[in-house]
Amino acid sequence: MTGFAGPTLEVRDLKTHFFTRGGVVKAVDGVSFEIGKGRILGLVGESGSGKSITGFSILGLVDPPGRVVEGEIRFKGENLVDQPEERLRAIRGNRIAMIFQDPMMTLNPVLRIDTQMIEAVQAHHSVSADDARQRARDALGRVGIPSPDERLKAYPHQFSGGMRQRVAIAIALLNNPELIIADEPTTALDVTIQGQILYEVQKLCRETGTSLIWITHDLSVVAGLADRICVMYAGKLAESGPVDDVLDRPLHPYTKGLLGSVPSRNRRGSPLAQIPGMTPSLMSLPDGCAFADRCPRAQGDCRQAVPPMAEILPGRLARCIRPHLEDQA
Amino acid sequence: MTVFMVRRLMQSVVVLLVMSVIVFLGVFAIGNPVDILISPDADQLERERAIRALGLDRPLWEQYFVFLANAAKGDLGRSFVFNEPALRLIFERMPATLELAGTAVVLSLVVGIPLGLYAGLKPQAATSKGIMAGSIVGFSLPTFWQGLMFIMVFAVMLGWLPSTGRGQIGTFLGIRSSLFTLDGLAHVILPAVNLALGNAALIIRLTRAGVRETLLQDYIKFARAKGLSHRRVVGVHVLRNILIPLVTVVGLEIAGLIAFAVVTESIFAWPGMGKLIIDSINQLDRPVMVAYLMMIVLLFIVINLIVDVLYSVIDPRVRLQDVKG
Ligand SMILES: Nc1ncnc2c1ncn2[C@@H]1O[C@H](COP(=O)(O)OP(=O)(O)OP(=O)(O)O)[C@@H](O)[C@H]1O
Ligand SMILES: [Mg+2]
Numbered sequence: 293m294t295g296f297a298g299p300t301l302e303v304r305d306l307k308t309h310f311f312t313r314g315g316v317v318k319a320v321d322g323v324s325f326e327i328g329k330g331r332i333l334g335l336v337g338e339s340g341s342g343k344s345i346t347g348f349s350i351l352g353l354v355d356p357p358g359r360v361v362e363g364e365i366r367f368k369g370e371n372l373v374d375q376p377e378e379r380l381r382a383i384r385g386n387r388i389a390m391i392f393q394d395p396m397m398t399l400n401p402v403l404r405i406d407t408q409m410i411e412a413v414q415a416h417h418s419v420s421a422d423d424a425r426q427r428a429r430d431a432l433g434r435v436g437i438p439s440p441d442e443r444l445k446a447y448p449h450q451f452s453g454g455m456r457q458r459v460a461i462a463i464a465l466l467n468n469p470e471l472i473i474a475d476e477p478t479t480a481l482d483v484t485i486q487g488q489i490l491y492e493v494q495k496l497c498r499e500t501g502t503s504l505i506w507i508t509h510d511l512s513v514v515a516g517l518a519d520r521i522c523v524m525y526a527g528k529l530a531e532s533g534p535v536d537d538v539l540d541r542p543l544h545p546y547t548k549g550l551l552g553s554v555p556s557r558n559r560r561g562s563p564l565a566q567i568p569g570m571t572p573s574l575m576s577l578p579d580g581c582a583f584a585d586r587c588p589r590a591q592g593d594c595r596q597a598v599p600p601m602a603e604i605l606p607g608r609l610a611r612c613i614r615p616h617l618e619d620q621a
Numbered sequence: 622m623t624v625f626m627v628r629r630l631m632q633s634v635v636v637l638l639v640m641s642v643i644v645f646l647g648v649f650a651i652g653n654p655v656d657i658l659i660s661p662d663a664d665q666l667e668r669e670r671a672i673r674a675l676g677l678d679r680p681l682w683e684q685y686f687v688f689l690a691n692a693a694k695g696d697l698g699r700s701f702v703f704n705e706p707a708l709r710l711i712f713e714r715m716p717a718t719l720e721l722a723g724t725a726v727v728l729s730l731v732v733g734i735p736l737g738l739y740a741g742l743k744p745q746a747a748t749s750k751g752i753m754a755g756s757i758v759g760f761s762l763p764t765f766w767q768g769l770m771f772i773m774v775f776a777v778m779l780g781w782l783p784s785t786g787r788g789q790i791g792t793f794l795g796i797r798s799s800l801f802t803l804d805g806l807a808h809v810i811l812p813a814v815n816l817a818l819g820n821a822a823l824i825i826r827l828t829r830a831g832v833r834e835t836l837l838q839d840y841i842k843f844a845r846a847k848g849l850s851h852r853r854v855v856g857v858h859v860l861r862n863i864l865i866p867l868v869t870v871v872g873l874e875i876a877g878l879i880a881f882a883v884v885t886e887s888i889f890a891w892p893g894m895g896k897l898i899i900d901s902i903n904q905l906d907r908p909v910m911v912a913y914l915m916m917i918v919l920l921f922i923v924i925n926l927i928v929d930v931l932y933s934v935i936d937p938r939v940r941l942q943d944v945k946g
Contacts, residue, residue, distance in 0.1 A: 351846055377851075385848030392846070397839035402861045402936055411857075412847040447937040463847065 296368045299326040300471055300503040301350070306363035308342075308349045315575045319345040319358065321527035324601070327471070327520075330501040332494070334514030334535060336550070337524030338571055343507045344393060346524070347473040350505075351390055352380040367471070386416040389464035390473040393507075395457035399448035405459060406444040412466050431462035436488055454481045461489065468500060475507045490517055511551060515539055523547045526582040527574055529601060533608035541619045543610040545587045581612070589614045629929075633922045640918045641692070644911055645685050653677075654905035658701055675701060688911070697915065698908030702901070707912035711894060717787055718886070718893030720798055722878040724809055725816035730871065733821040737828025742855065744833065752825060759822030768815045768888040775811060783808050785890040812889040816882060820874050827870055831863030838862075864935050872928035880917045 308320040320342045327333045335343050348354050350365055352372060365372040367388065372380065384390075392398040399408060409428035410421055417424075425444065432440035435458040448456055457477060464472055474493070478486040494517065497504055506518055514521055514535060522532040523544065531544040542548040549567040569586035572578060578585070580595035587594065594613060601611045605620065659671050672678050676687065688698065697707050736756075740749040776784035788808035791801030799805025835841060836859065844858045879894075886895035894913065901909035933939045 348842075353842055353845060355842075381848050381850065383848070384846055390846045392839060392843055394839060398843040400840040400844065400858050400862070401938060402865075403858070404937075408844075411849060411853065415848045415850065415853070449938045460843070 298366075298369060299328050300331075300368060301505075302326040302364070302366040303346075303350070304364040304366070306346065306349055306365065307361045308345050308354055308358060309361050310358040312357055312575075317358075317574045318527050318577065319574060320349060321577075322363075323522075323524070323527075323529055324363075325520075325522050325529070325532060327503045327505065329470075329503060330497050331520070332497055332504045332506060332518045334518030334521040335505055335507045335524060336509055336511060336514060336521060337530075338509060338550075340571055340574070341524040342527040342574075343524055344475050347390060347475050347505065347507060350473060351384050351388060352377075353384075353390075382416070385412055385463075385469075386467045387469050388471045388473065389467070389469040391457075391460050391464045391475060391477040393475045393479075395453050395460055398460050399456055401448055403447075404444070405446055405448065405451075409444070409459075409463055409466065412463050416467055427466060428462070431465045432459070434465060434492060435459075435462045436485070436492075437462070454485055457481060458485070458489070461493075465496070469502060471503045471505070473505045473507070476509070477506075478513065479508070479510070486513075493517075511539065523550070526572055526577060528582065528598075528611060529609070530583065530612070531608075531610040532601075533605075537605075537608060541616070543604055543608060543615040543617075543620075544583075544612045545589050545614075545616065546583045548616060549586075629926060633926075636922060637915070637918060641689065641911075641915060642685070644914045644918075645681075645688065648907050648910050648914075649681060651902070651910075652905050654701055654907055657905050692915075697912035700901070700906050700909050702904050702906045702909075707908040708916075710897060710909060711913055711916055714892060714894045714897050716798065717891060718879055718882055718895060720787075720800060721809065721812055721816065721886070721891055721893060722875065722882055724800065724813040725820065725878055726871070726875050728813055728817040729820035729824055729874075732817070733824025734828050734867075736821075737825040738832060738855070738860075740825065741829040741832025741836070744829075753829070756822040756825040759818045760826075762818070764815065764819065764884045765888060767818065768812070768885055771811050771815055772888070782811050784811060787892055812885050812891050815889070816878060816885045820878070823870065823874070824867070827866060828863060831866055832859055835859045835862045861935070865932070868931050868935060869928055872924050872931075876917075876921045876924045879920060 303326065304324050306320055306323045307318070310317040310319055323342070323346055325333065325335075335346065337343050345354065345358070349360050350367075350372065352360075352375065354360060360373055363373065367383070372383070399405070406425060406428060409431070410424040413419060413424035413427050414421070419427075428444060429440045432443060437443055437455065437458055443451075443455075443459075448459075451459065458481075461474075461477060464474075472493075478489055481489065490513070493504065496502055506514065508514060518535045520532065521535045521538050523530045523538070523546065525546050530546045531538060531542065533543075538547060539551065542551060546567070553566055567586055572582055572585070578595060580593075580597055581587070581590070581599055584590040584594040591614070599611050599613045601609050604610050604612075604615050604617070654675070655668070655672055655677060658675075659668055663671075669678075676684060679687075691698065695708075699705060700707050700710055703710060736752050739746075740752045743749050772784040775782045786808060788799045788805035789802040790797050790799050790805060793801045799809060841854060841858055844854050849858075881895075882891075882893060883895035883899060885891065886893045887899060890896070898910065898913045900906075901913070
């Protein structure tokens, strides 16, 4: 394990579908990416594009009627798909940790913070409750929670949303995981705290070699944080590449549309562009490109077959047959 | 906490007063005890003397205030039939009822919670569907019919268990109860099971619904994402949350079991309060009826109070000051 030289996480053609009464919802449908040691990957996309389900799939936490139907999730070379529950349990929260989207819902309302932190340590290490408490205290300190001793004895409802999210982040840090999946972790925080957390997280990745998947729909957060970025649309990747290239010169019209709908300083005054139309239903996706109906560049052949994810420029992939090549320097 | 207790106490007094009026009027409406107590061939003079002795010659409101004044001193009147204090009659029979109801509650919890947990965790399993179907049956069988069937099968046909009365009484740590002797246990099984069945069914359904709902919560998924064992997730994270609705229902169930064990006590000739109240209704023994009903009201008040306090222990979000009684 120590000598493993490959990427920390390698996801190959992941498909997670929900078999509902109304039909099959293809929440994640052929997603591939990889993250090296100490690297940060930004996973962006509109609401419902499958970002959270991708995260849950990695941890083996997709609940019925959903299930991973295809693909590989290689964590340090070991395929996590179809691993027995006990093997996954030993990895969850220990080597791969996840921070959930909604801080108001992630902590158990009837258990004290210390209970919820100590159990997370003791699930993986046979240490005394006192040692576990010490670790919990340190972790709370790292995310900037004042007087951690007192806070440990409190219940979740005594914390604000931002504080709860910091507790959740502290729980993720408890066992020094090799990979953290952070699902929009800073949306509930105010800007100063957000900056502080981002700084902490970056430092952690640099110092300990922890890899990070940062899920968000806020492109400005990813810009300063991630090394690479994956843009998701309707369960598939639309584009991936180094963060600066993708954000400065997007290849996929969807990425360009997303960027156009973000307010920014240098375009002040000009109206915000909106992507027309709505995300297609994941239950009945069109034959061709799922974005075609909303795409200004779409032509007849876009609707015939789903375009493959192709390396259009070195290190830059896009699922589009008419990428924005004209913008590239 | 103190503020809560004081306010709760005052509310309880008001409830007791209102109930006493209702009970008094209700009992008065059932019939005139004189017709039953005094032999029909007694002459007019004798009749009037008896009526005066029982205090029945005075207007109703005066009777009520006499009752109230005595009640404040802890005297709820003397039984017309036994010529003994009504309270003493009730307290004599209370242990038998408490014993029966307590056994039934424990049985229904011990059976109901595990089965409900199982059905909630594995809703698709055939066993779970069987449990749920069984709970509907347990729910809908009339107690008296079910009791008669128990007697027929286990006492008459198989001859395994006694069907009537309370068994031998033993003493343990200064407490006298029939639960401390084998004979007593044998006697309590059938009536307790009879009483417990409907409640067990209710607890199964409640536990299952609670588990189903709790499992969908984000904090359960987060608990799993921390790498906790299944046992810990269910035993601590799920169970602690479903205790909240369970405590309420179980509290009311206990009160209900004690108050309405009447049917079961009659069928199994269990010498408890239920049998006493049936007898006193038949004989229009007003003081006993009134005292019994007031005791039951008090019981509900006390149990509700305990439930509210327990609530604040189980659910940290509930603070007692906030609870409206
Ligand atoms: N239990 C389920 N049953 C059916 N469909 C589901 C279920 N859970 C998720 N989905 C579908 O999966 C899709 C992806 O959901 P996901 O939570 O991953 O979106 P997301 O990208 O995280 O969005 P958001 O930004 O709003 O969090 C959604 O469109 C949703 O309809
Ligand atoms: Mg999400």
